[in-house]
Amino acid sequence: MDKMFCFQCEQTAGCTGCTGAMGVCGKSADTSMLQDKLTGAIIGLAKSTSHNPKRKETDKIIIEGLFTTITNVNFNDDTLKEMIDKVHLEKNAIAPNCNACAMPCGSTEDYDMNLLWNEDEDIRSLKSLILFGIRGMAAYAYHAMVLGYEDEEVNDFFYKALSVITYDMEVGQLLSVALEVGEKNLKCMELLDRANTESYGNPTPVKVPLTIEKGPFIVISGHDLKDLELLLQQTEGKGINIYTHGEMLPAHGYPELKKYSHLKGNFGTAWQNQQKEFDDIKGPVLFTTNCLMPVKQSYADRVFTTEVVSYPEMVHIGEDKDFTPIINKALELGGYEEDKVMTGINGGKYVMTGFGHGTILGVADKVIEGVKNKEISHFFLVGGCDGARVGRNYYTEFVKQSPKDSIILTLACGKYRFNDLDLGDINGLPRIMDMGQCNDAYGAIKVAIALAQAFECEVNDLPLSMILSWYEQKAVCILLTLLYLGIKNIYLGPTLPAFISPNILNYLVENYNISPISTPDKDLEKIMTNK
Incomplete structure (x- = not known):
């Protein structure tokens, strides 16, 4: 296939695969093919370590690269190209003569993802299960890594699983690797659980209001608790309230996060309702993970991204984590003049978590x-x-x-x-x-x-x-x-x-x-x- 082919998410066209000019998720065919190119480069990097020692930076790049290809994370062709270059530079750093090497190890170039998409149906199915599974696991490994927690066994497995995509293996062998993804993901989720609880305490039950109080506010969406902590620290005492959205809701249960009095409540419902709920929103929104949908014009000037999330023409908060632009936007917009009463899907005015x-x-x-x-x-x-x-x-x-x-x-x-x-x-x-x-x-x-x-x-x-x-x-x-x-x-x-x-x-x-x-x-x- 030399055109878009993507069937990694539940909404895929016709329950078979997105093959047109744009995927159901909103990414273009060019973006989809760049994600395939990035995946092929990551596989090439992983395989090059079979003859060359990896570095700590190699682990980080592979995890970050896999996370970037998850549905609803990155819609930006420019940042995808930058990530591909980053992978190639790392490969050249650890294996400078890899592309010139004549050894038949299969590691001398990026993997062509069309080879996978055109595999025998059952082989493609299992290899896709492995690939999509480690993409999800990479997100968890990334969040733990941000908090300073890593596991070498988990990190090493990414290299094995990526290499398996290129191997000629039987169904039984691939089933075994797929279950190993489950085994290593359990270890990865345990690592992230420890990272979250040791950093922010054990969650306790809390009632979270859905009403947005009058005055300046920021909505933060996604999964990354570290981003929320940094935002809370930088907005403390500035008269700006913080509201969670989507998967960030459980943050209210963590003692070290809910101690901030300006962490007020939760905005709206699930991520897929954002285009309606964010229409003409009176505050900025920070996306930290894969909860981003194509941005509507009515709120395009108030969407900010960070970490691996990227969208064309949106302001991106880099590694310095200086949230000044989003803070200034919150003060500029001023929030609602009166409390805005919002409800859940069934009309409730609060939700419980923790x-x-x-x-x-x-x-x-x-x-x-x-x-x-x-x-x-x-x-x-x-x-x-x-x-x-x-x-x-x-x-x-x-x-x-x-x-x-x-x-x-x-x-x-x-x-x-x-x-x-x-x-x-x-x-x-x-x-x-x-x-x-x-x-x-x-x-x-x-x-x-x-x-x-x-x-x-x-x-x-x-x-x-x-x-x-x-x-x-x-x-x-x-x-x-x-x-x-x-x-x-x-x-x-x-x-x-x-x-x-x-x-x-x-x-x-x-x-x-x-x-x-x-x-x-x-x-x-x-x-x-x-x-």
Whole structure:
């Protein structure tokens, strides 16, 4: 293929792949092909280390480069070209004679991604699963790295997985590597969990208002807690309020972040609603990760990016992290003249967050007692990435129809479909518990394992069902982690990944009983009948 081909996210055209002048996500064909070129350069860099020692900078560039190719991160051709040059310079630094070398190691040039897209269907499917999985894992490794936390085993695995893309391997061998992505991602999520909690404390439950107070304000979107901390520090005492957006909501639960009195609340709902919710917004918005949609003219002058996020003509905050431009824009716009009352999708005026694994395990005795006394019938982990595709109201209706004696655990931005609902509590335990960002799937896994130990059974034997929504590549690596752990009976939607071939799908169904979602009432009946 010498034109755009992309099928890495859930919204891909026709559930098969984006091949036209523009992807459904809004990136152009040129941008898509530059992302492929960047990926090919990263693969070439990774393979060159088989004969040349890598450097710490090599790890950073590979992780940063992979993160850059995730859906909704970078729409800027210029910065993609700069990243490609950066990869080539690093390769030349560690292997100066690589391109002139006659050794048949396959590392003398960038990998041509068209070779992957034209592979045998099942091989392409598994190699894509590996590639998209490590892209998601790279985002988690990047956030941990920003906080000063790294793991050599995790870093080294990126080189192995990237090299595998070029190897002639059988289906069974590739399945093994795909599960290894899940294994290493578990370690990576554990690393990020430690980085976040050791830096900002263990999250505790907090009620977060959705009303925007009058006066200057800044909205910060994405996942990077370090960016939020720096923004809070630089705006302290300046009369500017800070509001989270999308996946930044769980930041309110961290003691070292919520101590800032000007961290006020949360703006709007999930990321895919931003073009409507940011229309003529009276404050600037800072994007720190992959929550960016094509920018509308009505708010184009107030969008700022940082880290690997980039969009043409938007002001980018560089490595110096001087947020003066966005602070000045907030003061210039002045905010709303009166408090702006906003609500969640279901009309709620606040949402709860902060139910990390430390909090839930802290009341484990109450949870266990509730199950034994039959006051709690079931646990549902309803979470994952949100998106715009029709049918995602399934998750709202599923939660609404869930048994009144069940507990809903949730994480990632899919929770915005229902996190403003008031479902009451069971013996003081709220029925909806937001465990955090997508990477906090690690916490959910930790809770599940602890409950299994308490009940002396396997995780698959718990009264626990996972109802997951997926959108981009971080959801891919989380799914691979669940499969690596042997967790079965996962319900996945709103559609199955386009890059999963029929044969590979059959394998997953037969070995892990993965089910596509149907309707809330049918799925609930099936779950509760078979529990």
